[in-house]
Amino acid sequence: MRILIAAIVFAGLATTAGAATITNMDAQSYTLKITEGGDQSEVGISSGQSVTACNSGCFITMPNGDRETLTGNENVEISGGKAVIK
């Protein structure tokens, strides 16, 4: 029983941990503008590559100019220059 509780606690902790994963599904490379904790950075992401960013919430500008806000546990797929957040 104790182990079960511990496992559930771990599960809870583990799910809160982790950053957003952004995957480029397109054939071309993109540059994303990510603002996280006051730092603005440009992140290049080549075709098929995945980057992790955004540990604790960030603003992100997609290649097509769309802005998105991430809390830090999303899976984002870029296809056709657009972001699909899961």
Added chain:
Amino acid sequence: MRRVVHVVLSPIIAIMLSAMLSTLVFADPVSRDVLDELRTKLSLTEQAVEEGRNDDNQLVRLRLDLDTISKGLIAYGVSFRPRLNQINDRLAALGNPPKEGEPAEPEIAIQERSALLGEKAEINSVLGEAENLSIRVSNTIDAIGEYRRELFTNTLLRRTDAAGAFGLDTLNAFRKELYSAYKTVISRVQFMWNFRLESLLIASGLSALLGLGCYFLIRRIFAPAFSHTRHVGDLSYISRLSLAFWSTVIPSLGVAASLAVVFSLFSYFGVFVGDSLDIAEALLISIVAIFFIQRLANALFAPAHPERRLVPVTNGAARALVILTVAMAVVHILDFFLGRLNEILSSPLSLTVAKSMISSLTVSLLMMLIVVVKPFRDPETGQSTDWPVWIRFPIILLAGFVIGAAVSGYIGLARFSAAQIVVTSAILATMYIGVQSGQVLASEGGLPSSSVGSRLRKRFSISDTTLDQMGLALSFAVYGIVALIGVPLIALQWGFNWIDISSWLYRILTDIRIGSISISLLGILFGIGVFILGFLLTRRFQRWLDGSVMARSRVDLGVRNSIKTVVGYAGVALAALMALSAAGFDLSNLAIVAGALSLGIGFGLQNIVNNFVSGLILLVERPFKVGDWIVAGNTAGFVRKISVRATEIETFQRQTVILPNSELINQAVGNWTHRNHLGRVDIPVGVAYGTKPRIVHDLLMEIAEADTAIVRNPAPNVVFLGFGASSLDFELRVHISEVLDSLVVATRLRMAIVEAFEERGIEIPFPQQDVHLKIKDMETLSQAISAANRMPKRQSNRPASGRNKPAGG
């Protein structure tokens, strides 16, 4: 107290804010109200930061506010996501606007598209503003860090005119301060007495009742843990430790709880408000802290009870050390209390300077006195000895440093160092007890020999070995807890704040980077947890399947065993896979591992894999099951366990033979108990020439039929094997239902045969030989012999065993 309320409320406010945001946003997709609100709040906070840049507590509070704003901004941004998705879906459905030459689309589509694009552009711009605000928030957070650092260095390295602080003015100011503190409290009480007597009485009565009740309840519940009478004589170290722990923590908790009850009642009934509330709070904290330190010192040195002493010092030294350490704590806490009073009543600076100077000098003086104490006794000469150099020297150095700083005017530095020394050593002393208890638990026989251990043993009937292992695990837990509580406490003391510490901890737990590899301790722990859980579930499932399902369905024991084993391996493999993926390993990497392994199998692992596959075949084909009597090569015995690599066989001499499974597959294996336990027992027997064979046949059949262990079908039979050298050879062949009883049955039959033959006068012969002697002086010899005794010439060839039977019978 306010800060505590603040810390508790901030997340709640944040959650409420985000909930409010989401409803607002759904009502009106591009609502700027919330953004404006956050912007106003940010501006106010920025202003407050600039104004309060000299107040460290204020800066810490504002930093928490900024975190809330930052979270609010993210929540605000996230709240647009559903609408953005809707817009994007709709735009995708509408498709791109027609190019030149393509047929024009209906007006309504054009309008909708432009409306959607407009809304999207607005959302984008709002999000852009939120993004800019978030940058402002983080800049302000940086500024707060900068200000706090400056503040810290300024306080420490500011020189004050210490001499000027000691004068009549300061004394007067001190008197005034005490008076105004007294007045603040008393006037409040007087006011309550005159106008709100009811509240005052209720608050006092209730708090006295509840506070005392609380205190006595805790004392009563835990009294047996640290009563004086129970422990007589020499105590084990672990009992002393637990005694120290409980006699420190429980009374302190009791005092803290009862005072907290009193305090909250007084503030609830409005007896104290404003300044008087702050003063009461400071007083409460001071009392609890002094009480705790006093209990801790008493627990460590136990001046009245040498048998309970944790630090092995002499009686006199223990008394002195308790007085000195408690005095140091009292000075420090008095300094804290007066400091709060200064803050609350905004007293003149000279008072603060004088107070800090006195307290830091007193603390260093007390430290010097501690060094003077001769705590140990030389076992040979019986004379008291000094502290070891490595304790004495740093204390003298620190005390000298504090005195130097105070005398040369760096009062802030002196006060800070003195405070750090007192508080850090209190924390270190507590950690010392923790580490000691961990060490005792980890030592062999630590837990089993303790009273807790013996109680556990009695209650749950745990063996000493298990208790010992539990002690080891417990000691790791104790170390972990000590480090987890002690280190952040010390870090907090030295000016780090909670947010930094928690983010470090978070990073250590989730993201240790070595090169490009990132290791998450939490992930690994989680993986281990998943594996243990999977393993336990598998075992439980196995037991249920075996005990409840298969046992009741009368499934054959061998099948049960095979299924149990296969389920076990499958469960463990599944748990391992789940644990790996839970720990964050990419399972696709397993393919690479499998590739490498297949090469390895080709070279070195082929034997193991051969056995492994053989084991699987054994489990499926089941040529034998656990408990069978098998013969494989030179090994014969009972099968005890069928594992996937090897099978355990216990021979009749109780030797366990581990036979690789491949041998059981590749060679012929005899199984005595494969389909049934029927077995044949052969008993050869010879009778003397001259006996009638038919009588022997009937006699043997009679004996066989009389035995109950012998089955009737196949019926027992007697075979006349042939004419032996000295006997007619028969063999009695019987079948028995339990082959394992064959030796018992054979013995019984042989006995019956001997008895029956004796009764009927049938002789069982042994080999006989005639010996002819050829001697030259035959006649002389024969005369001599016949002269000695007139015995027949023919002599029997007696066997060595000395059986005395007449020859030829």
